[in-house]
Amino acid sequence: MDRAVITHAHADHAVAGSEAYLTAEPGVGLLRERMGVAAYIQGQPYGEPIDLNGVEVAFFPAGHILGSAQIRLEFKGEVWVVSGDYKLATDPTCEPFVPVPCDVFVTEATFAMPVFQWRRPQVIFGQIDEWWLRNQAAGRTSVLLADGLGMTQRLLAGLDAEMGPLFVQGAARRFLPAYAAAGVELPVTVPAAADAVRAAQGRGLVLAPPAMAEDAAWLASLGPVSTALVSGGMQVLGVRRRQRNVERGFVFSDHADWNGLMTAIQTSEARHVLVTHGQVEELVRWLRRQGLEADGIATEYAGEMGSEATDVEAGASNG
Ligand SMILES: [Zn+2]
Ligand SMILES: [Zn+2]
Incomplete structure (x- = not known):
C-alpha cells in the first residue's frame, strides 16, 4: 500500500508495510513508537480536512486512546465515518469522542452484547x-x-x-x-x-x-x-x-460498552451502519431489528477480544 490512513496506534490497527502513514496529530508519537524511526508519518490536526485523490479526509477524536480518531471521508456529497475503536466514557489521557454526522457509519463491535455495561x-x-x-x-x-x-x-x-x-x-x-x-x-x-x-x-x-x-x-x-x-x-x-x-x-475497558455503541450509532445519524471488529453478527442482527440498514464487513485484523469472542459466547450461555 502506498499510503495508510490510521485510526490509532494499537497493533491491530497500525500495521507495518506502507510507504506513508497519515494519522491524527496527537497520535504521531505513538505511531512512531510502533512503526520505528524510518517510517514516513504525517500528522493531521483534528477537524482539518485534507484532500486524498479527490476524497476529503478528516480526523475526529474517538476517545479510545491518545490520538485515536474516527476518520470522516467525503466524496461527491456522501459522507462515511470509520470509527476505528472508540469509547464515550471519560478519559483524561485523550480527547473525548465527538459524534460526527454521516451517511454511512463503520463501527467497531468489540463489546457489542447487552451484557457489557461498564461502571463509571x-x-x-x-x-x-x-x-x-x-x-x-x-x-x-x-x-x-x-x-x-x-x-x-x-x-x-x-x-x-x-x-x-x-x-x-x-x-x-x-x-x-x-x-x-x-x-x-x-x-x-x-x-x-x-x-x-x-x-x-x-x-x-x-x-x-x-x-x-x-x-x-x-x-x-x-x-x-x-x-x-x-x-x-x-x-x-x-x-x-x-x-x-x-x-x-x-471490569474496565477503552472500548464502548453496549450503551456506548448504541449512543454512538444513534448520534452518527447514519442511514447505513457497517459493523466490524468483534461481535459483528450480534450487532448487525440487533440493528436490523431496530429497523436500521446494517451489514457486517470482514477484516483481516482481529480485534483486542480476538479469539476471546467464542469464549464470550460460551461464558454467556453458562450464565
Ligand atoms: Zn484499539
Ligand atoms: Zn481494535
Missing part, C-alpha cells in the same frame, strides 16, 4: 485503590495487568498516586515518552526492576501487560504479590475462567 471510571479506580490498600496491609505488592497502550496510562491517571510507588513494566514503559511529549500529565513512575519492587515491601503497585501473568519466574522475582487483570472481558465468565493465574478482575 471513578468507581473502578476506587475499587482498585481499595484492593491496593488491602494488599499493602498484607505486605503484598499489587500487580495490575492491563494493556500497555492506553489502559496503563488511563490507570496511572486515575489511581491514587499518593498511596505508594507506581512501577511500570518495560513493555508498557515504551509508550510513556509519547504521552509526555503530547502533554498528557501522568504521575511519576519507576521501572519495575525486581529489587526496586521488593525494596518497597509490598507498598508498590506494578503495572504490566496481561501476558506477564504467564511469567511465573518474573512474578516470583517480585516477592509476595497479589495479581489482578483489568479488562472489559472480565465481565464474562468464559474469559474469567481462562485467567487462572490471576486472583482478581476489574
Whole structure:
C-alpha cells in the first residue's frame, strides 16, 4: 500500500508495510513508537480536512486512546465515518469522542452484547485503590495487568498516586515518552526492576501487560504479590475462567460498552451502519431489528477480544 490512513496506534490497527502513514496529530508519537524511526508519518490536526485523490479526509477524536480518531471521508456529497475503536466514557489521557454526522457509519463491535455495561471510571479506580490498600496491609505488592497502550496510562491517571510507588513494566514503559511529549500529565513512575519492587515491601503497585501473568519466574522475582487483570472481558465468565493465574478482575475497558455503541450509532445519524471488529453478527442482527440498514464487513485484523469472542459466547450461555 502506498499510503495508510490510521485510526490509532494499537497493533491491530497500525500495521507495518506502507510507504506513508497519515494519522491524527496527537497520535504521531505513538505511531512512531510502533512503526520505528524510518517510517514516513504525517500528522493531521483534528477537524482539518485534507484532500486524498479527490476524497476529503478528516480526523475526529474517538476517545479510545491518545490520538485515536474516527476518520470522516467525503466524496461527491456522501459522507462515511470509520470509527476505528472508540469509547464515550471519560478519559483524561485523550480527547473525548465527538459524534460526527454521516451517511454511512463503520463501527467497531468489540463489546457489542447487552451484557457489557461498564461502571463509571471513578468507581473502578476506587475499587482498585481499595484492593491496593488491602494488599499493602498484607505486605503484598499489587500487580495490575492491563494493556500497555492506553489502559496503563488511563490507570496511572486515575489511581491514587499518593498511596505508594507506581512501577511500570518495560513493555508498557515504551509508550510513556509519547504521552509526555503530547502533554498528557501522568504521575511519576519507576521501572519495575525486581529489587526496586521488593525494596518497597509490598507498598508498590506494578503495572504490566496481561501476558506477564504467564511469567511465573518474573512474578516470583517480585516477592509476595497479589495479581489482578483489568479488562472489559472480565465481565464474562468464559474469559474469567481462562485467567487462572490471576486472583482478581476489574471490569474496565477503552472500548464502548453496549450503551456506548448504541449512543454512538444513534448520534452518527447514519442511514447505513457497517459493523466490524468483534461481535459483528450480534450487532448487525440487533440493528436490523431496530429497523436500521446494517451489514457486517470482514477484516483481516482481529480485534483486542480476538479469539476471546467464542469464549464470550460460551461464558454467556453458562450464565
Ligand atoms: Zn484499539
Ligand atoms: Zn481494535
